[in-house]
Amino acid sequence: MAKAQVTASSHRGAHRRGSVHPAALLAMAALIALPWIEPDKFALHVLSLIAIASIAAMGLQVLLGYSGQLSIGQAAFYGIGAYTSAFLTAKLGVPFPLALIGAGIAAAIASLLMVPITRLTGAYLAVATLGFSIIVYLFIKNEEWLTGGSYGFIGIPRAELFGYVLRDARSSYYLNVGVGAIVYFVFARIEGSRFGRAINAIRQDADAARASGIRVTLLKSECFVIAAFVAGLSGSLYAHEVRYLAPNDFTFWKSIEILIMVVIGGVGSLAGAILGAAVVVGLPEYLRAIGDYRMLVFGAILIATMLFGEGGLAALAATLGRRLHALARRLILKPTASRKAAP
Amino acid sequence: MGALSLSQLIDLVVGGLAIGCVYSLIALGFAMIMRATNIIHFAQGEVMMLGSMCGLTSLWLLPALPLPVVIAVGMASSGLIAVAMELAVYRTLRRRRVPIMNIITATVGMSILCINAARIIWGSEPLRFPELFATTAYDFGGVRMSPQLFWIMVMGVAIMGALQLFLKHTPTGLAMQAVAQDHEAAQLMGANLTRIMAYTFAISGMMAGAAGIMLGSMFFAFFEMGFITGLKGFVAATLGGLGSIAGAMLGGILFGLIETFSTVFLSSAYKDGIGMILLIAILLVLPSGLVGLWQKRR
Numbered sequence: 240m241a242k243a244q245v246t247a248s249s250h251r252g253a254h255r256r257g258s259v260h261p262a263a264l265l266a267m268a269a270l271i272a273l274p275w276i277e278p279d280k281f282a283l284h285v286l287s288l289i290a291i292a293s294i295a296a297m298g299l300q301v302l303l304g305y306s307g308q309l310s311i312g313q314a315a316f317y318g319i320g321a322y323t324s325a326f327l328t329a330k331l332g333v334p335f336p337l338a339l340i341g342a343g344i345a346a347a348i349a350s351l352l353m354v355p356i357t358r359l360t361g362a363y364l365a366v367a368t369l370g371f372s373i374i375v376y377l378f379i380k381n382e383e384w385l386t387g388g389s390y391g392f393i394g395i396p397r398a399e400l401f402g403y404v405l406r407d408a409r410s411s412y413y414l415n416v417g418v419g420a421i422v423y424f425v426f427a428r429i430e431g432s433r434f435g436r437a438i439n440a441i442r443q444d445a446d447a448a449r450a451s452g453i454r455v456t457l458l459k460s461e462c463f464v465i466a467a468f469v470a471g472l473s474g475s476l477y478a479h480e481v482r483y484l485a486p487n488d489f490t491f492w493k494s495i496e497i498l499i500m501v502v503i504g505g506v507g508s509l510a511g512a513i514l515g516a517a518v519v520v521g522l523p524e525y526l527r528a529i530g531d532y533r534m535l536v537f538g539a540i541l542i543a544t545m546l547f548g549e550g551g552l553a554a555l556a557a558t559l560g561r562r563l564h565a566l567a568r569r570l571i572l573k574p575t576a577s578r579k580a581a582p
Numbered sequence: 583m584g585a586l587s588l589s590q591l592i593d594l595v596v597g598g599l600a601i602g603c604v605y606s607l608i609a610l611g612f613a614m615i616m617r618a619t620n621i622i623h624f625a626q627g628e629v630m631m632l633g634s635m636c637g638l639t640s641l642w643l644l645p646a647l648p649l650p651v652v653i654a655v656g657m658a659s660s661g662l663i664a665v666a667m668e669l670a671v672y673r674t675l676r677r678r679r680v681p682i683m684n685i686i687t688a689t690v691g692m693s694i695l696c697i698n699a700a701r702i703i704w705g706s707e708p709l710r711f712p713e714l715f716a717t718t719a720y721d722f723g724g725v726r727m728s729p730q731l732f733w734i735m736v737m738g739v740a741i742m743g744a745l746q747l748f749l750k751h752t753p754t755g756l757a758m759q760a761v762a763q764d765h766e767a768a769q770l771m772g773a774n775l776t777r778i779m780a781y782t783f784a785i786s787g788m789m790a791g792a793a794g795i796m797l798g799s800m801f802f803a804f805f806e807m808g809f810i811t812g813l814k815g816f817v818a819a820t821l822g823g824l825g826s827i828a829g830a831m832l833g834g835i836l837f838g839l840i841e842t843f844s845t846v847f848l849s850s851a852y853k854d855g856i857g858m859i860l861l862i863a864i865l866l867v868l869p870s871g872l873v874g875l876w877q878k879r880r
Contacts, residue, residue, distance in 0.1 A: 356862065359869055362622055366820040367865055370858030377855040495690055502687040535698040541691030542671055545684040
């Protein structure tokens with residue numbers, strides 16, 4: 240079998256294969272400690288929503304950032320996951336962990352319908368995914384017997400793990416952040432893997448990748464299925480977090496929101512997808528005080544963020560971190576350096 | 583449902599063609615911007631909505647304005663808004679050489695900005711246009727036709743025809759075509775890129791403005807009207823083959839007809855979905871849209 244002769248691009252994701260960045264571990268520790276520092280119920284709920292959104296955003300990051308395929312229809316898989324999980328638990332009494340996996344699998348199976356369109360590229364692919372998401376939205380809205388239609392799906396039970404029902408905001412926070420962390424660490428391994436290098440090669444030049452023996456169509460479809468699977472997981476977590484689903488949560492705007500998370504955070508960066516989710520979900524909550532002008536300001540901030548270039552917020556944070564690090568080193572090392580220079 | 587009489591069929595065709603003209607005008611804007619800059623301009627629907635709102639406001643101020651003037655007001659305001667977007671935001675982004683995904687996301691930001699600005703300025707209630715057209719049906723040798731739909735078709739075709747003449751027979755139009763084909767070569771031939779880009783946005787804004795007045799007079803004007811209509815315009819442009827002017831016109835009219843007929847014959851609840859299924863099917867057969875039919879395949 241021909242070996243892929245394409246190296247992973249070096250400007251992004253500097254860390255080595257299989258290793259986890261120390262900053263990620265630090266962030267994990269902070270996330271575990273957080274509910275004890277900030278026990279406010281609403282704040283934890285918003286953080287849960289951020290974790291849930293970041294799962295879907297990381298899925299799109301694999302699709303767009305790693306393999307270069309633009310999807311503006313991720314809300315379809317998110318919605319399929321949410322309603323599948325709601326249906327399985329509320330109507331069939333399936334335990335939550337199985338429903339969670341089932342939601343991911345249902346979304347992945349739905350994405351198999353999209354396999355023929357992976358040969359489209361760019362805007363054509365975007366329009367086809369948009370079309371698919373509009374069809375799914377109309378289905379959710381019109382098939383009342385299954386989804387509750389415009390009235391919404393009510394009576395979704397709380398998530399429960401091994402017989403323990405997650406009643407309070409803190410335990411469901413741990414569930415959502417936990418699933419988010421698992422997705423993050425699994426995806427972090429993709430980047431340096433054989434699969435990750437192959438899809439990176441596809442993103443840079445599909446023809447060259449094909450010439451190097453990479454099965455382009457197969458891998459592109461796999462990315463679609465992976466992104467759909469995690470979008471389904473995200474939808475399921477959402478269903479059990481808010482416990483009420485309405486078709487309007489799964490319109491085209493949701494897809495655009497997920498895309499904005501990825502681009503704001505920085506295309507190609509997993510941590511960026513999480514940062515982006517935090518901005519897109521958290522900022523409007525934060526701006527609630529200014530009422531009607533909230534989304535106006537959000538739009539302006541979104542446009543301004545686009546000026547930062549390719550790396551998005553992730554690159555900005557990294558630059559800031561490096562500067563701070565250098566500054567700290569200068570401040571701490573200066574006395575020693577001058578002492579060394581004196582004799 | 584069931585058999586249709588001839589006059590009902592004609593009504594449907596006329597309705598489909600009229601809404602198709604609206605989609606065509608929006609799709610043209612998408613296609614022109616796509617050709618020149620490679621960006622999917624998600625704020626196109628909002629440019630249309632703002633044109634509709636400005637036209638309606640001019641009617642509030644001067645109720646006696648004749649239809650062509652209202653259309654001109656809509657076109658002018660939408661054109662100016664689109665140029666302002668280009669000069670203030672997109673050009674800055676291009677100068678900073680940010681990736682294309684960033685510019686596309688900025689157009690989404692622009693769309694959010696416009697929707698919410700419009701909601702603050704004009705409120706969130708749907709606004710009805712005053713009667714702009716004669717109310718008694720025209721009679722073309724026994725075929726009755728609503729004046730509104732008739733004039734929308736006539737104006738749509740006239741505006742698109744004028745655009746074609748402009749692009750084919752004026753130096754600026756030819757320069758725009760050249761820029762669309764190859765930025766650098768066009769620049770070497772003396773085309774002023776900045777100015778041509780501004781013209782491109784101006785013209786696509788004007789097309790959207792005309793569409794906004796037409797659509798507003800058919801239904802309502804309200805702050806969210808641009809969202810779904812803009813998407814349909816984008817779909818129509820893709821259906822025709824993105825970046826092709828003729829394809830965008832054809833795609834828009836086809837999409838209008840498909841939508842109108844599927845509402846009657848299939849299901850009104852899935853009206854938007856049927857168009858999408860057809861779109862996906864067409865893209866699978868012709869990955870570069872309808873223009874793939876007559877363009878030689880390489």
